Amino acid sequence: MKRITIKDIARELGIHHSTVSRALRGSPEINAITIEKVMRYASERGYQINRNALFLRGSRSNIIGVIVPNIHHSFFSNFVSIVTKLASASGYIVAVFQSEESVKQEKEITKSIIQQNIAGVISSLTMETTDVSHFQQLDSYKIPFVCFDRISPLLSKSAVILDNASALKNVVLKLHGKGFKKMAYLSGVPSIHLFKERQKGYLLGLKEINSQYENCIAITEGFSIENGFEVALKLFNRKNRPDALIFDSHVLAWGALNYLKISKKKLFPKIGIASFGGYPWLSLATPNALVIQQPEEKMAEASFNLLMENIKNPDNCEIKTLMFQAEIA
Amino acid sequence: MKRITIKDIARELGIHHSTVSRALRGSPEINAITIEKVMRYASERGYQINRNALFLRGSRSNIIGVIVPNIHHSFFSNFVSIVTKLASASGYIVAVFQSEESVKQEKEITKSIIQQNIAGVISSLTMETTDVSHFQQLDSYKIPFVCFDRISPLLSKSAVILDNASALKNVVLKLHGKGFKKMAYLSGVPSIHLFKERQKGYLLGLKEINSQYENCIAITEGFSIENGFEVALKLFNRKNRPDALIFDSHVLAWGALNYLKISKKKLFPKIGIASFGGYPWLSLATPNALVIQQPEEKMAEASFNLLMENIKNPDNCEIKTLMFQAEIA
DNA sequence: TTCATATGTGCACACGTGTGCATTTTTAAA
DNA sequence: TTTAAAAATGCACACGTGTGCACATATGAA
Numbered sequence: 001m002k003r004i005t006i007k008d009i010a011r012e013l014g015i016h017h018s019t020v021s022r023a024l025r026g027s028p029e030i031n032a033i034t035i036e037k038v039m040r041y042a043s044e045r046g047y048q049i050n051r052n053a054l055f056l057r058g059s060r061s062n063i064i065g066v067i068v069p070n071i072h073h074s075f076f077s078n079f080v081s082i083v084t085k086l087a088s089a090s091g092y093i094v095a096v097f098q099s100e101e102s103v104k105q106e107k108e109i110t111k112s113i114i115q116q117n118i119a120g121v122i123s124s125l126t127m128e129t130t131d132v133s134h135f136q137q138l139d140s141y142k143i144p145f146v147c148f149d150r151i152s153p154l155l156s157k158s159a160v161i162l163d164n165a166s167a168l169k170n171v172v173l174k175l176h177g178k179g180f181k182k183m184a185y186l187s188g189v190p191s192i193h194l195f196k197e198r199q200k201g202y203l204l205g206l207k208e209i210n211s212q213y214e215n216c217i218a219i220t221e222g223f224s225i226e227n228g229f230e231v232a233l234k235l236f237n238r239k240n241r242p243d244a245l246i247f248d249s250h251v252l253a254w255g256a257l258n259y260l261k262i263s264k265k266k267l268f269p270k271i272g273i274a275s276f277g278g279y280p281w282l283s284l285a286t287p288n289a290l291v292i293q294q295p296e297e298k299m300a301e302a303s304f305n306l307l308m309e310n311i312k313n314p315d316n317c318e319i320k321t322l323m324f325q326a327e328i329a
Numbered sequence: 330m331k332r333i334t335i336k337d338i339a340r341e342l343g344i345h346h347s348t349v350s351r352a353l354r355g356s357p358e359i360n361a362i363t364i365e366k367v368m369r370y371a372s373e374r375g376y377q378i379n380r381n382a383l384f385l386r387g388s389r390s391n392i393i394g395v396i397v398p399n400i401h402h403s404f405f406s407n408f409v410s411i412v413t414k415l416a417s418a419s420g421y422i423v424a425v426f427q428s429e430e431s432v433k434q435e436k437e438i439t440k441s442i443i444q445q446n447i448a449g450v451i452s453s454l455t456m457e458t459t460d461v462s463h464f465q466q467l468d469s470y471k472i473p474f475v476c477f478d479r480i481s482p483l484l485s486k487s488a489v490i491l492d493n494a495s496a497l498k499n500v501v502l503k504l505h506g507k508g509f510k511k512m513a514y515l516s517g518v519p520s521i522h523l524f525k526e527r528q529k530g531y532l533l534g535l536k537e538i539n540s541q542y543e544n545c546i547a548i549t550e551g552f553s554i555e556n557g558f559e560v561a562l563k564l565f566n567r568k569n570r571p572d573a574l575i576f577d578s579h580v581l582a583w584g585a586l587n588y589l590k591i592s593k594k595k596l597f598p599k600i601g602i603a604s605f606g607g608y609p610w611l612s613l614a615t616p617n618a619l620v621i622q623q624p625e626e627k628m629a630e631a632s633f634n635l636l637m638e639n640i641k642n643p644d645n646c647e648i649k650t651l652m653f654q655a656e657i658a
Numbered sequence: 659t660t661c662a663t664a665t666g667t668g669c670a671c672a673c674g675t676g677t678g679c680a681t682t683t684t685t686a687a688a
Numbered sequence: 689t690t691t692a693a694a695a696a697t698g699c700a701c702a703c704g705t706g707t708g709c710a711c712a713t714a715t716g717a718a
Contacts, residue, residue, distance in 0.1 A: 344697075344698085346698095347697080351697090358695075359695095359696070359697080360695080360697085363697085385702095385705095386703050387703080
């Protein structure tokens with residue numbers, strides 16, 4: 001009751017296992033009758049190839065590694081979902097790794113990726129990733145690598161990103177168009193490339209509308225509901241209140257909405273709210289919501305295609321950066 | 330510039346590769362000096378073991394397969410996230426598979442799982458899974474298997490499920506406690522074990538409160554926002570309207586909320602809404618929302634632990650079914 | 659029948675690792 | 689110094705697969 005191998009088939013049919021191997025691949029040098037015989041017996045016995053053996057020989061697996069901070073986030077789970085679909089359509093399977101915003105974990109993951117002989121990696125960096133040596137190490141193992149969303153200028157790899165600056169500029173303009181004057185931007189860790197870009201865009205937007213409101217950037221400690229609640233609490237107890245809030249994450253936005261609802265100041269639902277993600281829940285929950293939508297499908301597809309290019313063409317892998325525009329709905 | 334192997338180390342150090350192998354594992358039969366020498370050289374050169382070779386020898390990988398309908402769903406992504414964390418803490422990695430509610434895909438997945446020599450599987454079934462032979466096939470390859478959430482009575486495997494009947498009964502009682510009288514249950518495909526249980530619970534609840542309202546079960550076509558919108562549209566244009574809706578999925582609930590908001594009948598926000606999942610967004614969006622929360626962490630942990638038991642103890646794997654209670658918040 | 663050419667199969671090895679066993683080297687006792 | 693025991697290392701094989709090459713069988717023509 002063991003796993004059946006080509007050697008088993010060979011023994012049973014009284015031929016050599018190499019013949020079985022060729023027959024199963026439909027090699028033209030094998031007699032049609034033999035092929036037929038082998039094929040039939042193989043499917044009768046439910047033969048399944050052992051890919052481990054295959055990879056050991058050819059030293060390239062059909063496993064794609066996807067590294068995200070945490071998969072329990074709409075953006076990342078959607079991304080992984082799409083990559084997984086595309087991968088399985090191309091005969092690959094996807095291994096998911098969660099860095100949990102920890103460089104230490106990230107290093108463990110790259111180690112694991114090397115050990116598993118993984119065919120290629122699509123990754124979004126942690127917030128604290130400044131040292132990128134563990135990713136560069138993948139080069140010496142010739143493991144193709146594509147970065148998405150959270151990139152690092154230090155890591156010269158193909159990348160798929162959002163035009164974060166434009167996204168924030170446009171959301172400022174849209175809020176202005178809706179009549180809001182005093183927009184605050186609630187940002188994450190400012191050291192990350194992505195957030196720097198968003199801040200740039202925010203300031204650019206303010207400039208374009210000649211905003212009188214001193215630019216107001218608040219750094220939240222994290223991206224939890226509580227963080228959103230706290231930052232709203234803080235901002236609305238200042239002298240010069242904002243009339244619109246732009247969030248890096250819809251989770252923060254929910255926290256702020258919660259504050260607005262329970263605060264007796266009747267600010268809700270007049271305050272403008274904009275956030276990355278949260279469609280369509282946020283729009284349903286409050287009338288003045290704008291959702292910044294990343295084209296997740298396109299970005300996932302682009303990442304996968306870039307990776308595939310690198311896998312098929314291991315030598316000639318030029319570095320490309322693909323930038324996508326957000327939609328604001 | 331190739332991958333370094335134990336043979337490379339052996340050649341370089343002038344010893345046999347079997348000695349290197351033993352040294353790297355710190356075998357007591359190897360001279361301490363040799364171990365030291367090998368260890369140092371290995372870490373200098375950044376040696377990483379090739380797990381493919383390892384698995385080929387021992388024929389058991391460190392890959393756990395997780396099958397879900399689609400990972401872009403809060404419940405499943407949270408589940409996968411937790412399993413992945415636990416797995417990586419135990420030296421395993423997780424491969425994600427999406428059945429997309431298709432038995433055909435499910436069969437492809439089991440095939441892939443066999444080919445990859447995967448160490449164990451945690452799976453939730455598709456809606457249309459009645460034939461379970463592809464899962465039973467895993468037995469002949471001795472691949473441990475744990476079912477969660479969506480199970481089948483035909484598949485006698487260890488399972489981790491929610492007490493769906495009690496959950497629905499309790500939510501009926503809670504809505505009744507809040508003063509609602511006419512509760513409708515918007516259900517998915519009734520052939521699935523899980524939904525049958527929920528219907529049972531719903532009817533049990535109605536009986537317990539002596540509801541006068543004819544039991545009202547509407548079957549939605551799917552689980553999209555649009556489906557939720559449509560079902561609300563239909564129900565609220567009947568003569569005897571419900572005053573509370575219980576949904577199998579928060580996505581449906583959002584669609585219904587959307588209808589309530591745009592319909593001029595000022596039904597919103599008086600209608601009671603209950604749904605599986607959606608915490609805390611739903612509660613923030615409408616005052617009369619109840620969220621049925623599955624203990625996802627506990628369920629994921631239980632599934633993982635059951636699988637580990639089966640992996641460690643391949644022979645003595647008794648079938649257990651663990652049932653968890655939902656919380657209603 | 660005899661040789662040359664197709665056609666089909668078998669042999670041996672490689673991939674990287676671990677392990678039972680044989681062999682060599684070292685150590686300790688006589 | 690010899691001998692027995694102990695310690696350290698090498699050898700060979702296995703895991704399942706694919707492939708270059710040699711070999712065998714069959715086909716055809718002279």
